[in-house]
Amino acid sequence: MAAEPNNWGRFGPDDQRGTLNLLTPEVVLRALAAATTGRVLSLAMPIRGATSSAAPHSVPHLRGRPLPQHFMSVDGADYAAGARAIGAGLRVADDALIVTPHGTTTHMDALCHMWAGDELYNGHPAARVRSYGAARCGIERAGGVVARGVLFDVPRHLGLDHLPAGFRIGPELLEEIAPEVRPGDVAVIRTGWPLVWERSREEYWSGQPGLSAGAGRWLAGRDVAMVAADNAAVGGLNAGQLADEDAEDDLHLILLWRHGIHLAEMLWLEELAAAGRSEFVFVAAPLRIEGGTGSPINPLAIL
Template sequence: MKRWTRRPEGSTWGDWGEDDQLGRANLLTREAVLRGVAEVREGRTFCLSLPLDYPGGSLLNPRRTPPELRPTQRNGRPNMNYPLRCDDPTALDIVCDDQVLLTLQYSTQWDSLAHVGQMFDVDGDGRPEDVYYNGFRANSDIVGPVAYRDDGFMTPLGAHKGAQRLGVENMAAACMQGRGVMIDLLAHYGRSGKLIDYDDIRRVIDADGIVIEPGDFVLFRTGFAQALLEMNREPDVKTLFATTCALDGRDVRLHQWVTDCGAVALIADNYGVESVPPRPCMDDFCAMLPLHAHCLFRLGCYLGELWYLTDLADWLRANNRTRFMLTAPPLRLPGAVGSPATPVATV
């Protein structure tokens, strides 16, 4: 039985097959990867991840907590600087071994296609259902410990299974490597807190001679991550959001640009790529994360958030370049809906 007979208008559902779980990662062809390789001229690399204990605390998102690092246990003792002579008097070694409790989307991160879905009438029977990209279903393909009902009550489902479809392991297997293209909003709009619409992006593209092709990764430097670093794990949330740019998620022309440009992913150094919260919606029913819905739910276009872009963007601008090779796989963690990343740019 087909999961859907109707797809959202303008979506890519089914374009790469009824059971596709990759979305626009399908555009990472050999040719797309080679376009990235061709941008490597200096052999210089840039780490695009914040330290994973940033932003610090839970003020940006109370549901996301800093990593908790601790040693594993050996013979009931902390396995850190552990002398193996405790077990064997002839041993010379000391060893360290640790573990971490990690909120997967606390710091520099990828959003998988299982991160945001919507209510949509996939069968044409007049009854919207909770679904994700390509019609994969809540509670059967993406499975938590409970099923939520329209009245707000919960039905227990048992053990948490996570994303049985669309999880980050699909992104990891696709490697997420290709050509990155930098759109430097900070250079053009400063720390203005400007809400960026299609016209604003178009002006930067034209001014900097930027060319984007299907299969590219598109990155936006706003200065948000740099401001976080300057706050040293004590984020001033009001200042962060008031002084750094974000995309206008309700701009339908911007949506069309994302559709037309064929980007595999939109990536930013800010909290959500789009403005969070978005501009007020005048319709009866609205997406609370409209650009997330357009990208993750309709297009299969991934989102990267809280990346560190300062050093790379400064180097690109100083060298009159906008493109580079990007290598950015997530953790190959089956069932996860998001993942930390340590992306690398090579120029």
């Protein structure tokens, strides 16, 4: 920690929100000016339950992760005997949903998701992360996120549909695409990698492009409130679906642990890219899962 800049103590010794503290009322109001047409785009992948969808594997996910389970009672074949009667001639269907956010759907990482040694972000004890939840830095601490979103459409900048699997986005590319990043912005990184899913599942699982360690430090140095990406880990992955970088250069440790920058992963950014807007209002609200290491989200771009 001594050799690497960090935000420990910056927002107080008890802080559990990191750079989301930069989203003051004044910053949020200024961010709202980025919306000019009122058009709203969802940046989320669909959730297709393995028990209720005919094609649960048709949504990008990391190999080996349990797919979402979605049970409905309307047909009487799942967790309940049938649709409940609530009055004369009226029926109601219920849902039960089990989701493993990391690696299977659009989600937001909590600051307790990854750490090194015995301490979470800001020096909170890692021993407080247990099977029944994290007593420090859980996703419920994040609250809602309303900020100016800045799209880094790296493939379009390079004249590509998507980046190659081994491509690592360096800080110089980010500087070329959007040099005017302001404190409190949400950096939205498009690699185009979800497009590969429709062509070949095996190619999708062969690795993933993503940010380099230098790019992560560049964003942290500009005080972004959050980093969101359309790949599975913000940084790149190898064929084993793991990062090649050592701990010093691991993107999750740089952003989550050292700087308290929440991450959002597995976004769908194709409509946003097609709209040609590099600046917009970014909205995301994680579920208030007490002690959760992350939460599914449906992030919105307001153009």
